[in-house]
Amino acid sequence: MSSAAVPDGPRGDADRGGPRAALSGLTTRGRSFLAAGVAAAVCAYVLGQADLLRVGLLLAVLPLICVLVLHRTRYRVATSRLLTPQRVETGTEARVRLRMENVSKLPTGLLMLQDHVPYMLGSRPRFVLDRVEAGGRREVSYRVRSDLRGRFPLGPLQLRLSDPFGMCELTRSFSAYDTLTVVPRTEALPPVGLFGEAAGYGEGRQRTLALAGDDDVIPRAYRHGDDLRRVHWRSTARYGELMVRREEQPQRARCTVLLDTRGVAYRGAGPDSAFEWAVSGAASALVHMLERGYTVRLLTDTGSAVPGEGVAEGFGGAVQDPADSAGLMMDALAVVDHSEGAGLSRASDVLRAGGDELLVAFLGDLDEEQASLVARTRGRAGAAVAFVLDSGAWLNGGPVSGAAGNRVRQLRGAGWTAIAVPPGARLPDLWQQAAGVRAEAGADTPHGGWA
Known part of the structure; x- marks a missing residue:
């Protein structure tokens, strides 16, 4: 929630040009009256018509009087903005409430409220308030939504004051703004379990x-x-x-969600692209694992981890509230973009230094070298699940290529539970499919697992 106030009516903090700035606020009607008055006065002087001169002076003076009165009107206006919720998923609406209060002893004239909104969130909202009595309040609201991830500023709020004749309009801007965070859409995943699991503690591994x-x-x-x-x-x-x-003291099972963000690994852009599917998949996986009692960290190909090294060795949900951990990782996914790196070596180094946690990876296009690196990264992970995307198939809407299929088989040979992701696939279905693939392979590791 943000708030701001204009301390001295329309003079406020935006009144820096004095009378000249006030004259610039003349509307089309005001300029027309002024021009007509000047023209009538000139014609009256040339023709010697005193009555016409009086009419011209009236037409010219009226907008100038409106400018003077509006410019010298002193009032105080306080505004506030309430954004609920401040974090939404893509395609979900958020509501913005604007409250305007006249804290002066004078009633206002015609007011127009206008809030600055990025074009991704929709059209710029405008509201007209007829008259606000002294001490009166007005509240208006509008909704915003975005199909794109990101952090979007809302504001600053603009207040436009008009005289009763519509001759002049003065605009004042407030400094306060809010930020709407649009995170990836998540899907509920089925609670499949490949090993004995104690509810609330991942694999049920705890030391008394x-x-x-x-x-x-x-x-x-x-x-x-x-x-x-x-x-x-x-x-x-x-x-x-x-x-x-x-x-x-229960020792909760750990899970690392690896997201491949390399620009060279994805083709295409937009909400339906392979990269956006991978980001949404990573978000769904980390939320699901936190709900199942795991401590989770989000790792990218750059080697950076969220929540960070200062929180339980980079894993959230241990000493930190799971909701707070999820919020940090979702905020990171809201703004994640393609990296400039060409390989996964940094992420591999981080994973090799880890223990026997569960590894869930969302990978883009892999060449032979990167596929071999990922295969070796399996290392000491208790269980490793990879969802491999073929961005070319996603771009063209065709089947998964033979090269992508070969990479999946290469990862399976190294102990990964690898699944090729066809265009438009749903992660809950692939999540269930991965459980079946691992069950068929007869994998039996003493540690790790997934839920």
Whole structure:
């Protein structure tokens, strides 16, 4: 929510040109009256017609009086903008509420509110307010939507004041603005499980510290209500106060979602392109894994990870709230674009340094060298699933090429559960298909898995 105020009526912070700026606000009607008055005065002087001179002076003076009165009118106007929600998926509407309050002791004349909106969000909204009494409020609203990802500024708000005769209009701009974040559309994925899974903890792998040996226990001070059976007597004797064993600390399974953003790996652009499908797929996967209890990080071919190295080794959802982690990664996906890199070596280095987490990759076109690199990246990952896109097929609307099929088979030979993504495919269907492919392969790894 943002707010702003014009402190001194139409003079505000935009009144920098004085009377000259006010004269520039003459409308077509005002300029016509002024021109007609000057012409009538000249004709009256040439023809010696006093009555015509009076008419000319009236026509010329009327718009000038309106400019003077409007320019010297002093009032205070406060405005606010409320954007709900501030983060939406592509194709989803957000609502913007504008509130204008006349905080001066004088009523306003005719007002027009106009909010600056990027063309991707629709036409520029305009509202006409007839008259706002002293201390009165008016509230208007409009909706915005975008089929493209990104961060879009809303504002600044413009206030246009007009005199009752429509001779002059003065425009004042407010400085406050809001930002609408349009994130990729996500799809609900089926809860397939290839290994035994405990609800809420990914693979159900958790280590109970309360059952560890005395040397492995990190005790804490006794708190009112703690079970006396959990008292750790050795630590109590060492510290001189009652100490208890720490509660069970579940070690949640980890998942890395790899998004290939290389510009050379994708052809075409727009909401229906292969790259946008990959971005939407990555968003759906990370949200799904967070909901299943995994700690998740988003990794791109550039080697950068979200939420970042400072949050549980780059994984969100461990010490951070899963909703906050999802918000950070979705914000990153809202503005992600093609990278200038030609390879996946940086991402491979990050993955090789990792442990036995689940790896879900969304890959563009792969040449033989990059396919071999991805195959070796399988490394120590507990389970690796790759969705390989053929951008040429997406661009032409044809079947997946033989080259893309060969890359899928190469990855499967290295232990990946690789799936070729045909044009227009739905990720939930491919997600289910990947589970079937892995089940048929009879893969049995002691760690990792996916849900």
